[in-house]
Amino acid sequence: EAGVAQSPRYKIIEKRQSVAFWCNPISGHATLYWYQQILGQGPKLLIQFQNNGVVDDSQLPKDRFSAERLKGVDSTLKIQPAKLEDSAVYLCASSSSGTLYEQYFGPGTRLTVT
Amino acid sequence: LAKTTQPISMDSYEGQEVNITCSHNNIATNDYITWYQQFPSQGPRFIIQGYKTKVTNEVASLFIPADRKSSTLSLPRVSLSDTAVYYCLVGDLRGGSYIPTFGRGTSLIVHP
Numbered sequence: 001e002a003g004v005a006q007s008p009r010y011k012i013i014e015k016r017q018s019v020a021f022w023c024n025p026i027s028g029h030a031t032l033y034w035y036q037q038i039l040g041q042g043p044k045l046l047i048q049f050q051n052n053g054v055v056d057d058s059q060l061p062k063d064r065f066s067a068e069r070l071k072g073v074d075s076t077l078k079i080q081p082a083k084l085e086d087s088a089v090y091l092c093a094s095s096s097s098g099t100l101y102e103q104y105f106g107p108g109t110r111l112t113v114t
Numbered sequence: 115l116a117k118t119t120q121p122i123s124m125d126s127y128e129g130q131e132v133n134i135t136c137s138h139n140n141i142a143t144n145d146y147i148t149w150y151q152q153f154p155s156q157g158p159r160f161i162i163q164g165y166k167t168k169v170t171n172e173v174a175s176l177f178i179p180a181d182r183k184s185s186t187l188s189l190p191r192v193s194l195s196d197t198a199v200y201y202c203l204v205g206d207l208r209g210g211s212y213i214p215t216f217g218r219g220t221s222l223i224v225h226p
Contacts, residue, residue: 004157035216041218042201042216042218043158043216044216045213045214045215045216055209055213056209056211058208058209091158093157093158101146101148101163101203101205101214102148102160102163103158103160104160105156105157105158105159106157107156107157108155108156108157
């Protein structure tokens, strides 16, 4: 079974530029999560999708971050414009219905904002 | 208000049993307790999940007392490859749904 795929793995941008991350979840998984993990901290949930709908985005900085999940499969997370404090690893995870909190994570995208 | 409290770090030696305790005083009645493991430069990996009493799988055991206000992850006979950060998760009620919430985790270092 293929795991969660993310791209790119690394990205370096200057502040005020924009960036987009892509995630392809495990086939059949209805729930998709985007996390931000700053060095030395636990992952912080940015947004949770159930199929096409948003379950929670209370910690998503909506003035600069946006996310979408078209057709309930792939998802993209965008930052525009980026700030220095956005430097972090962005993790995508997915889970199937009925398996509470058992999430499968991708390798993450390491973003550096200079 | 932190949902979970864990020691920041622990040290152990190969072959020893390691117990990591997590405090979750405000856990919801119907919520589960989940543990993840994370190696450097990788995403977290699900280890074990439980609701009450004891759960065991091929990797670890999870002990949950009757009041469910804490839980203990037990790793038998650790090896160097068990050096990682371990996270305890419970749900955070937001907008009518329980959202799994990671804390800062426990950094376990296993020494030869």
